[in-house]
Amino acid sequence: MKEQILALATLVSTIVLPASQSAQPLLSPIPEHLLVLNIKEEILAEHFLNLTIRDEDAKASQGFADNILLALHYLKGDIEGPKIDWDRARKLFEVSFTLQPGEVFAFHGNVFPEFANSVVTMNSEFMTYEGYKSVWGLGGNGVCHLASLMNWVATEAGLEVVALNNHNFAPILGIPKEYGTSIRSQSPNQNLYIINGLGYSVVFEFTANSQSVNLTLHK
Numbered sequence: 001m002k003e004q005i006l007a008l009a010t011l012v013s014t015i016v017l018p019a020s021q022s023a024q025p026l027l028s029p030i031p032e033h034l035l036v037l038n039i040k041e042e043i044l045a046e047h048f049l050n051l052t053i054r055d056e057d058a059k060a061s062q063g064f065a066d067n068i069l070l071a072l073h074y075l076k077g078d079i080e081g082p083k084i085d086w087d088r089a090r091k092l093f094e095v096s097f098t099l100q101p102g103e104v105f106a107f108h109g110n111v112f113p114e115f116a117n118s119v120v121t122m123n124s125e126f127m128t129y130e131g132y133k134s135v136w137g138l139g140g141n142g143v144c145h146l147a148s149l150m151n152w153v154a155t156e157a158g159l160e161v162v163a164l165n166n167h168n169f170a171p172i173l174g175i176p177k178e179y180g181t182s183i184r185s186q187s188p189n190q191n192l193y194i195i196n197g198l199g200y201s202v203v204f205e206f207t208a209n210s211q212s213v214n215l216t217l218h219k
Contacts, residue, residue, distance in 0.1 A: 041218045044202065045156035048214040049149050053173055054142060063135035064142030065210065066090070070132055071143045072208050074124035081131025090210035098203050099159075099196040105204075107147050107192040108185040115162075115193050125185040144183045147192045148172050149215055150204070152179040154194045157202065157217040162193040 054064035069089050073079040076095035079088070097120050099105055106118035108125060126132055126140025135141035144167055152175060155161050167180030184190035196202055205216045 041203070044158065044217045044219065045153045046214070046216040047149060047153050047156075048212050049145060049174055051210065051212055054145060055173075060135050063133045064145060067126070067132050067135070067140055067142035068146045068213060069208055069210070070130075071122050071124055071126065071140075071146055072206055072213070074130070075122050075206075077123065079131075082129055084131040092207070092209040094205070094207050096203055096205040098201050099194070100201045101196055101199055103196050105192075105194040107143075107150075107181075107183055110185055110188050111191060111193070112188045115188075118193070126183070127185070140185075144181060145172050145175070146213065147181040147183045148175045148179050149213065150194065151181045151192060152176065153215045153217055155179065158198060159202065159217075160195040160197050162195070163191075165190045 049068070051061075051065035051068065053061065054068075055061040066086060066089065070079070070081075070084060072095055073089055073093070075097070076093070078093075079085075097105075099120065103120070104115050104118040105120045106115055107122055109118075109121050111118055122143075124130055126143050128134055128139035130140075132140040132143075147163075148167060151161055151163050163181045165182035166178075167182050168177070169182075171177070172180050181192050182190050183192065200219055203218050205218065207214045207216075
């Protein structure tokens with residue numbers, strides 16, 4: 001878009017008027033602020049999860065992946081259980097939310113008193129009655145991978161992160177160990193809290209399908 005505007009401005013400004021008229025450009029230079037309207041906001045941090053390798057066991061890996069996608073659909077508010085159309089859930093989709101300065105995100109609604117005013121959650125308890133799959137006897141198993149991705153990206157972006165229970169009991173493929181986050185909606189202790197202590201709003205932007213989840217944080 002920017003290149004097209006510049007090319008048009010150059011073409012018009014080089015048109016030569018008849019000799020009897022002043023050979024001044026027909027148009028003034030385009031103001032710089034009009035040339036950057038479609039340029040993406042500054043990216044603060046970005047990482048992704050490969051959903052095809054969530055576990056060495058293929059069935060468990062698929063269960064993890066589906067639970068991650070379902071959690072994002074609950075965040076978006078476009079799907080609900082208990083009966084889930086998994087073909088639809090696995091198709092490419094986007095979801096985002098914005099944290100204003102001073103606002104708090106909590107991964108689920110069972111929070112400590114100091115985070116009672118959390119403005120954003122995943123809108124879910126990650127239970128089988130919501131349509132989540134049971135993997136190794138645990139409903140919603142796999143959403144810890146999503147929380148860990150959010151921990152990683154938010155920390156790199158300079159946001160304050162409180163995650164009291166690490167996922168040390170099992171590695172999360174593709175996530176550095178220090179960002180592993182244990183999630184259980186029955187406990188405020190097993191939650192992920194992200195506080196925007198920066199002086200500007202931050203957008204969390206997810207793009208997901210059956211293959212991967214990408215998370216970008218930008219101003």
